[in-house]
Amino acid sequence: MFRMMPEQASEVAPKIDWLIYLITDISVFFTVLICGAMIYFAIRYRQRDGKHHETPQIKGDHLLEMVWTIVPTIICIYVAYYGVKYFYDIRHVPLDGDVVTVNVQGQKWKWDFEYDNGKKTTGEAVIPVGQHVKFVLTSRDVLHSFFVPAMRVKTDAIPGRYTYAAFKPVKTGTYQVFCTEYCGKDHSMMLAKVRVVSEAEYKTWLDDKSEELALLKMTPPERGRAAYNKHGCNACHSLDGSRLVGPSFLKAYGREGTYDSGKKYAVDHEYIRQSIYEPNAHIVDSYPPNLMPNYTDQVSAQELDDLIAFIRSLDGSAPVAAQPAAAAQPAVDLAALSPIERGKLLYQQKICVTCHSIDGSKLVGPSFKGIYGATQKHVDGSSATVDEGYIRESILQPGLKVAEGYQNMMPPYEGQLSEEQIKDISEFIKSLK
Amino acid sequence: MTSHQHAANPAQNYLNHPKGVWSWLTTTDHKRIALLYLFTILLSFFAGGVAALVMRTELMFPGHDLVSADTYNRLFTLHGVLMIFLFIVPGIPATMGNFLLPLMIGAKDVAFPRLNLLSYYIYVIGALFGVAALANPVDTGWTFYTPYSMDTGTSVVLMTAAAFILGFSSILTGLNFIVTVHKLRAPGMTWSRLPVFVWGTYATAVIQTLATPVVGITLLLLIMERLMGVGIFDPKLGGDPVLFQHMFWFYSHPVVYIMVLPAFGVVGEIIPVFSRKPLFGYRIVCLSSLAIAIIGFVVWAHHMFVAGISDTAAIYFSIITFAVAIPTAIKVFNWVSTMYKGSIRFDTPMLYAMGFVFLFLVAGTTGIYLAALAADVFYHDTYFVVAHFHYTIQGGAVIGLMAALHFWFPKMTGKMYNETVGKIAWILVFIGFNLTFIPQFGLGMEGMPRRYYDYLPEFQSMHSLSTIGAYVNAFGYSFALFNLLWAWIFSKNYAPANPYESLSLEWQTPSPPPTENFVETPIVTDWTYGYGTPLKSGAH
Amino acid sequence: MSHGLFRTEWVAGEPPDIHHMDVPTAYDAAKLGMWLFLATEILLFGGLFAAYALFHWAYPTEFHHASKELNWKIGAFNTCVLLISSFYAALSVDAAQHNNNKKVVRYLLITLGCGLIFLVVKYFEWTGKASHGLFPGTSGEHGAFNSPEFNHSYRMFFGLYYCMTGLHALHVIIGMAILAWAANLARKGRFSKRYYTPVEVGALYWHLVDLIWIYLFPLLYLVG
16 A cells, blocks of 8 residues: 555665655554554444443553553564665765766756766766766755655755765666755755766766866856856846846946945956955845845856956947857768758757746756647646747747746847757757657 | 533633623633633634645646745745644643643642743744744745755744744643642542543643753754854755754654644544444553553654665564554554443544544554655655655644534633534535545555655646545635534523533533632542443453 | 732731731741752753853863953952852841841841842953953954954853853842842841741852852862
């Protein structure tokens, strides 16, 4: 009864489930037994005519009381023993052999992963099947908790401390990660994926440096734009002048005004540096304080320069940060590719991947899998069928129709993608049945 | 039942003498203070319930429906703070405990009547601080975990100050009760003759007095941390956020027993009366209350198995936690055995008591999952925990309070309520409650985390069921309380002194009792549970 | 109104008329109540002592250096002042038991005087430290203390120092209020060997205030 645990994807999962179902069976047995007795007594000894009948003055029974002290004690010891035993299995990390170590940093409201070779990802960790994996956890701001239900592991990520969650995946596939320690506004959006792949696929993925190579060929504002997306600035700072959680970057550079404390300021290099490294030193325009995390340890000096260059470029002359497509392309012959392949490339380059999965899982935005031709509901109650026109509009003016269950977070890509490229992306989405 | 109409409603009782609002606000009579508390805590119950319904409505379907994520976070904090600090901690002790404790031990009042009134006003001041914090409601959860509670821009200082002040009220109530039980028992009321409700309230008072100061200092340090930046809980300054959890749970785990131990007492009073049988194993039932209170002090870190404590500590706390299960199990067995060969009547209080046994069994058995280390790693901070503690606190403490309100209603008001309506309301509460929280066990098993404003579509069906259950449950409570209120104001059906033929002292004085409780100080010659025909020696 | 909220009438030297218990019970109850309250006070400070112990264990050298900033002579002086005050509080109970209300007043005034001296010394000690920038706070005035370079464990030591001595000082003030109330009753000739509960429970409370300081002094000024 009540066999409801999720898929078992780690070595330890079947043991945990065995323990849980054991407790379930014991619980159901005793609940039925005791409530059964209660209901039986209630019926058997009820007052039939509204008058008291004679009852024996039984004050207790030592033997019975001994029995129902000792039996639960034995059961408790048995269950506690297996609880501790399997807890060891959960916490155990082999000292020798291949342990894949992934450093995880929780931050309002995303998970960052970093591998030993320096490869970094956000929102998705790729790990090889059949090898013990140790996720070393910490947090940049408040408490978070790293929970992978399919692996049956959970550990809090604590600022200023390292903890870990370890397991040995036994199946390939993509598994949901939740944050289970309340961490503020978008706690319920702080999701990620663990993708378990074959050993070979893992190696290829780990050594794939194409993203970094692409960065080398960019101009500073372009690199700044990449950093803007990579660090999630886009969640709070718009590029079109609209007020989100924080001030917009449009025409920000050179702006003058007064802080909420009354001091005067002008946005220059130093202002931007301070805003990133000491975000709460000054607050403007009555934005709530302490919302923006301190990026000292995340944004490198190079990235800071790039971000400043990017913000300077947003002077309103071009319709939002133009990013010459050609310069950013890796050296592949685009013409030789099919539209679907080109679309997939764009999907990765334009960071669609951060928010839209292609396997049906829910990230910040709706998954692309099977979305083409489907009917999409919107927060305003309307709905529409997803076709090429719909995709085009979603990319260029994402705020017009916001899918039900999501927030209006996507930056508009107007001016960043050619019509050709939008077509390629549409083809790619079409292919994801 | 014509006897009711002819029952004496004594001309002068604690309700009608002295008269006037001022005499109520300055009363030192424990019975009136109990009613003042009752009125205030039911207001909190109502407000907390509304917050819960708004949340459940939001969770009916995935995505953004009714309120924003930020509002949702403030709502669940408000729900927790109202229900824990303002409603259920004072819930049974300060209302039923205040009313019954002196009556049950044959005293004229509690030991320090003016201190008792002071506790009430401290409670009101604490509540007003909480209301002041509504200007910018807190979004930390009722646990105020650091470092989030140090970063958030909401009025944490006011809200923690409110909890601190409420704690002070709780300490003084507990202290008053301990002294009362020690010093004011009527002649012949020995410790082994005390009613189990008194035992439960006494064990509760010990926890209130000894655990609350620790959370007091914890909240004070949190306030200092926010105002001065001391750094004790702040990892950026070398402090330790996990220390806050230790200090917080050192109180907040025992606080669960503050809520349910008096409810155990209530059930232990009701079942013998309606079964016409002595409470089975009286001595062990009383001792198990004390055992739970004492063991409850050394299990706090089972809230922190995955919070970065050492594996050794986790194992220790897991094993000790199982030790709490045993006295709890003993109690359940004893209640059910009391009904054996009884002469059972199903008045509304008895229905609540029987419902309590089932709900508390579910609460207790699901507690085993959370005590077992390997299983708790999965269940911690999921909906399973949410369901478990609602079974404990709502299924335990709130149902216990409802049972108590129905059982002692004739004594408190001198009126009888409508039995049929009471029973219908009980059915609604029972069904609604289970419909709300059984699906949440399922959600927890599937891995749905708690405190989520939005959720993945696969969780929807059980969330929807739960929401429907919440509405039924809320309707049931409203119906039951409305029935009582109606009877109190309009009923002409006056209660006799002892409508349920109980042997306990509080029923041996008129309903409602006179200001001095008893016309003359009672002398106790036998224990409270001498129901039934004495057995011939040698037989059980 | 013999047992309402406001009781006014009384007879010199006689216990007040309490409607719900007899005189010896009332005395026992008051003493038991105060002892329980003292237990809660010890647990209240217990949380602070636990935090102190934890961070002293974590940062022993820093705490040692930080405690050097405090002047142990001032601390020792205040310890003596409180010990003397406690002695006179005990004497006042004895005087009450011997029907000597005048002596009760005199001894309690000495106790109160000592309490006042303690507070004044403490005030100068705090302001002295604060003027040297040794005061945690979020405003920009105490620059040194809040700069990122300032040693965290120093900051924590002083944070604990202010919390512990501050909470203790609050208790000194509450204790003084209770004793002043008892002194006022004594001035009216209220006490006798049949009734001296307020002096006794007041003195009990005062001894606790003294006792806590006896722990605070070595922890903060000497052990560091």
